[in-house]
Amino acid sequence: MTRMECRLAGWYNKNARKLPWRETSDPYLIWVSEIILQQTRVAQGLPFYYNFITKFPTVKILAEAPEDAVLKIWQGLGYYSRARNMMKAAKIIVEKYDGKFPDSIDELKKISGIGNYTAAAVGSFAFNIRIPAIDGNVRRVASRLYGLHEPIGTQASDEKISELLFQEMQPCPPALFNQAMMEIGATVCTPANPACESCPFETVCVARANNLQKLLPVKTSKKTAKEVRLDYIFLQSNSCTWLQKRPADSIWKGLYEFPNMEGSLTKNATNPFFDWFKHPEETEIMEPVTLKHQLTHQTIFATLWQFTCKEANIVEEKLKDKIKVKISEIDEFPVHRLMLKFLEKVR
Ligand code: SF4
The missing domain is CATH 3.90.79.10 (Nucleoside Triphosphate Pyrophosphohydrolase)
Structure with a gap:
């Protein structure tokens, strides 16, 4: 697959939704948006994002906020441990990094609640670090694009997807590549009815060529609640x-x-x-x-x-x-x- 940057850049610039966190390179705002988007979809997440950054506009203000005030803003999003981890992370960033997000993936991952995905998202969007950000949407797109039949969501599968996407992203600006992959997953390569005819990967996608969209990705069986x-x-x-x-x-x-x-x-x-x-x-x-x-x-x-x-x-x-x-x-x-x-x- 060659010259992918033209395909993704052209597609992204024409089709991507305008979202406030895509208009900034402030790592704090990007981080807040990423944690909220791990909880909910964009449309539902937007009001939470605006409320959050209005009430806590900087990492320092978040670090000093009372827990009840943060949980109140988070109310309705669920997974309250994420809000608590954000408070812990904010304190670490203020105390250890002088209020500035570190600009290395290894340092980002040392901070509470920042795992592989969030570190890659913040690292690529804010600091242009070349690393694929792999969330559920991106796993689905990659699994179809490359025709991967092993179950997604395992460490081995993530490593394989990361290697493939790392090659794929070489000609692209890292932030644009990751944003485009997420956007394709959210709006085109959807779980049930992918709109392959609108996808920038249409001519190179293994699932599209072999009619495997309904069979991929393969998921590990879930435990019953x-x-x-x-x-x-x-x-x-x-x-x-x-x-x-x-x-x-x-x-x-x-x-x-x-x-x-x-x-x-x-x-x-x-x-x-x-x-x-x-x-x-x-x-x-x-x-x-x-x-x-x-x-x-x-x-x-x-x-x-x-x-x-x-x-x-x-x-x-x-x-x-x-x-x-x-x-x-x-x-x-x-x-x-x-x-x-x-x-x-x-x-
Ligand atoms: S061509 Fe279809 S299956 Fe392949 S990545 Fe695009 S939307 Fe998904």
Whole structure:
């Protein structure tokens, strides 16, 4: 395959979406966009990106921000450990690198939460380092382009793709090559119906020539998600309710939520919170809300039980370690996506 730079450059300049992080070589802004785009698609990610860089316009400001403020901006994106890693990374960049992103792949990878892909993306976009950035989209394009039949996503497969793309990118500006590969993956070489007739690789692609688009890429089989049942309690008393903060060793650590307990996976769940009240008969019970919430490794069947009563009717022990808040002020706390879904339902 030769003279690919003309094909990719021409195609990219004509077809690429104009995105704010493509108009800058500021490594901080590029890094923020890359971490957000690991969570969500471009259209959904844009408002998060603007909110994030408005609130935390520099790595120094992010390094000094309180965790709750960062989690609040991240709210709704999921994978909150990424937001926490960004805070750690920001502190390292300020303390160890004088507030400047290092301009070497090896140094970038020493920073919390920056792996092969992010280092290559920041390195190539901000510092023009010649290294392929390999994410899920690029794996799919490469697997089809070169007709690779081994499962993608393994270290061996990534190394092979990296070698092939490294050769491929030689005649191209590194940033343009990586951006173009990502753009082809996101907009042309899509999982189900690749638009080969619009692809700059159309005449050289192995999958296109051999009609293998539906067979490639080969994926490793995924583990099935574990099923979990959670019962949440929304206590309302005199315009107030109670929240708790997730412990440090759990998913959603540091985020706030209604008090809850794990239950058994039965079809007809009964109210598990009767013992929270001294006089259950003096408690107003509303219709529970049940939701299914999918995480990567867990399917959560969650029920929100809603009660209104006098505070004096609640067993004091149950409110230990809980935070009393005005219902109108819940939005000031960073909460996870399942909580957001509950709040939408009860409002
Ligand atoms: S020609 Fe088709 S299968 Fe090949 S890389 Fe382009 S869109 Fe993907």
